[in-house]
Amino acid sequence: MERSFQIDMPKVETFNKEFVLKQATDVFHDKGFNATSMQDLVDATALNRSSIYNSFGSKLDLFLECLKSYKEAHFVRISETLDKAHNPLHAIELLFEYYLNEIIKDKDDKGCLITNCTSEMANQEPSIINFLCSNQNSFIGFLEDLVRKGQEESAINLNRTPNEYALYLFSSIQGFRTAGILISNKSKLQTIAKTIIQTLI
Amino acid sequence: MERSFQIDMPKVETFNKEFVLKQATDVFHDKGFNATSMQDLVDATALNRSSIYNSFGSKLDLFLECLKSYKEAHFVRISETLDKAHNPLHAIELLFEYYLNEIIKDKDDKGCLITNCTSEMANQEPSIINFLCSNQNSFIGFLEDLVRKGQEESAINLNRTPNEYALYLFSSIQGFRTAGILISNKSKLQTIAKTIIQTLI
DNA sequence: ATCTATTTGAAATGAACGTTCCAAATATAT
DNA sequence: ATATATTTGGAACGTTCATTTCAAATAGAT
Numbered sequence: 001m002e003r004s005f006q007i008d009m010p011k012v013e014t015f016n017k018e019f020v021l022k023q024a025t026d027v028f029h030d031k032g033f034n035a036t037s038m039q040d041l042v043d044a045t046a047l048n049r050s051s052i053y054n055s056f057g058s059k060l061d062l063f064l065e066c067l068k069s070y071k072e073a074h075f076v077r078i079s080e081t082l083d084k085a086h087n088p089l090h091a092i093e094l095l096f097e098y099y100l101n102e103i104i105k106d107k108d109d110k111g112c113l114i115t116n117c118t119s120e121m122a123n124q125e126p127s128i129i130n131f132l133c134s135n136q137n138s139f140i141g142f143l144e145d146l147v148r149k150g151q152e153e154s155a156i157n158l159n160r161t162p163n164e165y166a167l168y169l170f171s172s173i174q175g176f177r178t179a180g181i182l183i184s185n186k187s188k189l190q191t192i193a194k195t196i197i198q199t200l201i
Numbered sequence: 202m203e204r205s206f207q208i209d210m211p212k213v214e215t216f217n218k219e220f221v222l223k224q225a226t227d228v229f230h231d232k233g234f235n236a237t238s239m240q241d242l243v244d245a246t247a248l249n250r251s252s253i254y255n256s257f258g259s260k261l262d263l264f265l266e267c268l269k270s271y272k273e274a275h276f277v278r279i280s281e282t283l284d285k286a287h288n289p290l291h292a293i294e295l296l297f298e299y300y301l302n303e304i305i306k307d308k309d310d311k312g313c314l315i316t317n318c319t320s321e322m323a324n325q326e327p328s329i330i331n332f333l334c335s336n337q338n339s340f341i342g343f344l345e346d347l348v349r350k351g352q353e354e355s356a357i358n359l360n361r362t363p364n365e366y367a368l369y370l371f372s373s374i375q376g377f378r379t380a381g382i383l384i385s386n387k388s389k390l391q392t393i394a395k396t397i398i399q400t401l402i
Numbered sequence: 403a404t405c406t407a408t409t410t411g412a413a414a415t416g417a418a419c420g421t422t423c424c425a426a427a428t429a430t431a432t
Numbered sequence: 433a434t435a436t437a438t439t440t441g442g443a444a445c446g447t448t449c450a451t452t453t454c455a456a457a458t459a460g461a462t
Contacts, residue, residue, distance in 0.1 A: 034233065035235045037448075038449075108324050116320040164392045175375040175376020249439085249442080250422095250442085251421095251439080
């Protein structure tokens with residue numbers, strides 16, 4: 001009993017999905033997954049409860065979409081930032097500068113949504129673990145490429161392999177983002193970033 | 202209408218407070234503050250609801266006590282571990298070895314209770330912020346002393362001040378603990394730790 | 403204009419939430 | 433033994449939780 005695809009498409013989605021996701025992300029980012037209620041999301045998105053369930057499934061599904069859009073948005077902005085880099089080492093410096101600006105801008109001390117999510121849910125929700133692992137792998141891969149190129153240009157030392165330095169940077173970035181929740185002093189943060197990078201030189 | 206202190210002490214607390222705190226801490230550690238329900242705590246402690254409220258006040262008060270006992274327990278164990286150190290640099294190496302063992306032992310990938318709490322609540326609960334800041338300050342002070350002594354013995358380089366290296370180590374440890382939630386491969390973790398420490402040498 | 407799949411609003415669902423209450427039990431000091 | 437301050441058990445508090453339900457409104461396709 002097959003039905004041909006896409007005859008009749010009445011009443012299409014009216015709300016701006018991108019905007020709704022941004023509003024929802026802001027709440028999740030501020031309060032975390034568990035402390036965010038469906039009512040918070042209704043208020044933030046100005047959508048009806050049933051519209052949210054219709055469009056996104058469940059609170060967890062919506063959260064996952066927020067994580068993905070958050071990741072995507074930062075990936076775009078980071079790419080734009082790193083385009084200005086003179087070389088791979090400079091790119092890593094700009095990467096930490098980017099995170100430093102994120103911390104300084106973040107007046108509510110919310111930290112990184114994804115790092116917070118790792119703390120809150122990485123030992124609980126399989127779908128979240130799935131996202132976090134794939135995010136981690138792609139991020140480490142990205143860092144690995146930078147380090148490799150930096151080593152090829154002799155801007156980064158050869159004390160560790162690209163993968164080892166990528167792991168180190170990944171760990172360091174998570175620490176930097178977490179430390180930035182309580183530390184908002186710019187020069188202290190700059191010192192931390194410089195010290196992290198110093199290892200590579 | 203003053204009453205003299207401690208006439209009549211009937212029906213003293215019967216439960217083992219240390220044990221109860223340990224059980225409660227385990228639940229909070231596993232699920233986080235917001236995902237832990239009062240029922241979870243009743244089940245874990247085998248105490249009655251009213252006994253918990255009588256003895257601890259509120260869920261948040263109990264959580265704060267758990268944080269304090271968690272911090273204290275680790276401080277004791279870390280002190281014991283570092284007593285075996287030949288010198289300050291070795292002490293820092295042993296510190297990371299300690300955290301590495303914590304990660305490896307932690308089959309549920311729970312991470313560090315205090316770091317998780319920073320992610321979950323540092324932008325929400327004043328009493329928690331208070332604890333976290335004082336914990337941070339004492340921890341940084343502790344690391345600062347180690348670095349200073351290490352520099353005096355010329356085991357640690359003079360590229361940064363003791364306070365700067367202490368900040369770096371504090372940030373790095375939080376990253377290490379968070380990264381350890383998703384990374385459970387021992388040699389990868391060892392590499393990260395070694396790379397963090399390498400900076401000091 | 404009519405049909406139709408979808409969205410929308412508002413109320414309702416039952417379960418779970420943190421917290422309170424109070425009578426009964428308890429253990430110490432007298 | 434008696435008195436007493438505290439703990440304990442268990443039910444109950446009102447609220448909020450995530451989710452469902454369903455009739456009414458809506459807008460594209462015919």
